[in-house]
Amino acid sequence: MIEVVNLSKHFNGSVILDTINFKVDDEKLVVILGPSGTGKTVLLKSIVGLLAVDGGEVFFDGVSLQKVTKKEIYRIRKNIGYVFQGTALFDSINVFENISLPIIEHTSISKINLNKEIKRILKIIGMEGKERLFPKELSGGMRRLVAIGRALALNPKYLFYDEPTTGLDPIACDRIKALINTLKKDYKKSGIVVTHDLEIAREVGDEVYMLKNAKIKKLKKIDKEFYEK
């Protein structure tokens, strides 16, 4: 379970997040909706500790990220897969190496098992046979899929998606949404999706929040007028 308690963050005086509170139950996906520039990325990065918060705490299974050592933070992060808005794939290595990097760094897996494991992940994300391609040789949708694959590498409990469908064509969008749903239902991944896309909120969200004017608010139903208001 992830609990966000009174999280606050500002940049040079302008408040981006103001005492944010919510929690993510195990095997559930929380969707946070918000128009561009409201601080969705800042929220996600603050939760995993990529940005230092100004106030509040984030608990992963009861452990506060703000109260533990760097070593302990790294231990917690092995349980987190993070899909960046811009994918953040390593552009000088190929798909296979991108996905295997965290595995090689954190385990002493044999070459045969590594190959098997990467094959398994490529199958989940539907990218079999693409392992020798470099990120620049992939389409936007494929890059997102690989980024999800890399996030899955350490078999984390939590997955964070930053605008997973933004800027993709409808077919790629559907593919990503289906993948997110599969990961939740079949692989029991819980986590957070931040997006401005109402569709994805409807399709994958167990709970939906709205981030606006630095505040977060739970939505009973996802309704277009409300979003635009």
Added chain:
Amino acid sequence: MNLFSKIGNFAIFLGRSIFIPWHIRTTKERIYEQVHNVGIGSLPIIIIIAAFVGLVTTVQTSYQLIGSVPRYLLGSTVGRMVVIELGPVLTALMVSGRCASSMAAEIGTMRVTEQIDALEVMAIDPYRFLSLPRIIGTVISMPLLCIIAEFDALLFGGLYAHYFLNVPFSVFNYGLTHYFFIRDLFGGLVKTFFFGLVISTAGCYFGFQVTGGAREVGRSATYAVVVSSILILILDFLIALVVFG
């Protein structure tokens, strides 16, 4: 003063990159990779530059000496200039121009495309992953490059003396070896160790500092070369004071 706090940050960065668990199993390969990039990669340019350094030094020295002193002194003078001063400093300046800039640009680009954040969130320490192998790889490469550069420069200096200055190879070599002190070679190599540290730390430090976009990446590459070049010359002076002063 601002300069001191900058040098302080620099030292903190170096400490943070080195005094961490090394995870030899995975880091080892990246160190080889950097020895390949910095060491092997710089060889061609170092060999060309050092050859001309040897030639020019011999020409200039003979212009100043020949006629007034015994001919073998050409060998000893050129030898010491190359081994103590020109070899280490010019090698360092070349490696700085070639590698400090590319390290800063590469790491800076990784910074702006969030690849460093990606490492962080995968629980991979970016300092261990990116700067440690670059620093160690450069520190290993520098003395080797320097010895090759010195040998190369003296070879070409000797050849020039033999064929154009009427100083036979054996005479040149006599001067070279007769007045050779191990302190000279050692002093030169000690410098390359520090130069290697400065070059790689500057490259990584300015890379990590990048915030923004393409322009900042370019600027960080420039800073890395400028700052490391200045530090190389300052260190050269300080080490000269300690070893030879």
